Amino acid sequence: MQPLSFESITVEEIDLPFLHEKKVGCSVLHIDKIHPVISGNKWFKLKYYVEKAKSIDKKCIATFGGAYSNHILATAAAGELFKLQTIGIIRGERPTTLSLTLQQAMDHGMNLFFISREQYANKTLPPEIRDQEQFYLINEGGYGIKGAQGAAEILGYCEKENYSHIACAVGTSTMMAGLITGNLPSHEILGIPVLRYRTDLEKALDELLSPDAKSRKFQMIHDYHFGGYAKYNAELISFMNDLYKNTGIPTDFVYTGKLFYGIFDLIKNDFFPAGSSLLVVHSGGLQGNRSLQRGSLIF
Numbered sequence: 001m002q003p004l005s006f007e008s009i010t011v012e013e014i015d016l017p018f019l020h021e022k023k024v025g026c027s028v029l030h031i032d033k034i035h036p037v038i039s040g041n042k043w044f045k046l047k048y049y050v051e052k053a054k055s056i057d058k059k060c061i062a063t064f065g066g067a068y069s070n071h072i073l074a075t076a077a078a079g080e081l082f083k084l085q086t087i088g089i090i091r092g093e094r095p096t097t098l099s100l101t102l103q104q105a106m107d108h109g110m111n112l113f114f115i116s117r118e119q120y121a122n123k124t125l126p127p128e129i130r131d132q133e134q135f136y137l138i139n140e141g142g143y144g145i146k147g148a149q150g151a152a153e154i155l156g157y158c159e160k161e162n163y164s165h166i167a168c169a170v171g172t173s174t175m176m177a178g179l180i181t182g183n184l185p186s187h188e189i190l191g192i193p194v195l196r197y198r199t200d201l202e203k204a205l206d207e208l209l210s211p212d213a214k215s216r217k218f219q220m221i222h223d224y225h226f227g228g229y230a231k232y233n234a235e236l237i238s239f240m241n242d243l244y245k246n247t248g249i250p251t252d253f254v255y256t257g258k259l260f261y262g263i264f265d266l267i268k269n270d271f272f273p274a275g276s277s278l279l280v281v282h283s284g285g286l287q288g289n290r291s292l293q294r295g296s297l298i299f
Helices: 017-022 041-055 070-081 100-107 117-121 145-151 174-182 201-206 234-247 256-268 287-291
Strands: 010-013 025-030 060-065 085-091 110-115 136-138 165-170 188-193 217-220 277-282
Touching: 017 256, 041 060, 041 070, 041 136, 041 145, 041 174, 060 070, 070 085, 070 100, 070 110, 070 287, 085 100, 085 117, 100 110, 100 287, 145 174, 165 174, 165 256, 174 188, 174 201, 174 217, 188 256, 201 217, 234 256, 256 277
Parallel strands: 025 277, 060 085, 060 136, 085 110, 165 188, 165 277, 188 217
Antiparallel strands: 010 025
């Protein structure tokens, strides 16, 4: 397992005609480059959980996720890298053939347990691992104070003072909470939720913020979920292909494709004042694309 490579993080400016027309600058913070498997925000959200598990002498970490979960695969790889056993509690009945993501997680040493969707919604532990003394449990997606603490370090890899707005995709709200905490009070964090009708996301975000962070500038824009989590249409896939063709930036249809689509649409509709400078955080993780029909994407 190759080590994490923080020196690989880059900031790259996007140069497209509509940005010049709108007089808006747009750059990408590529934290997706730190590792081929423990990609982007996944490591930042896992960092302090892994440290905590080792500090209390736990030999195993366990977490929740779906069949194409970036978080599940990243946890498996992090366990291998830092010599921890791993358990994945997977949503839904065990399929006849595992997804490539789950097979890869097993290749990194993860033990998989499958539970019904109802049990998953209640985060019910399988009978085989009910004794939590055996492992350190991490919430789905790394949600929690420690996840946000790690995500707060993301903006240390750019000159954040150069950007009026910083944008990210939102699943659990953990990364957004970290970015708000790590940002300058005068600059704004924008979150693009990838789930439909998740009115509790603001509450989940609020629970991760200190009183000082709650006073900062941020908002979620709920208009770009494309029907809900892991939902998509031909327009989104076409956008992702065009984005890659014009910029070389690969995205996934679950998170970052929706993020870039949303930010570009907001720019085109004059959401940002002329002279704004945007930073889009590429959170990495392309596992969801494996569920698409072969040939759907050009990358």
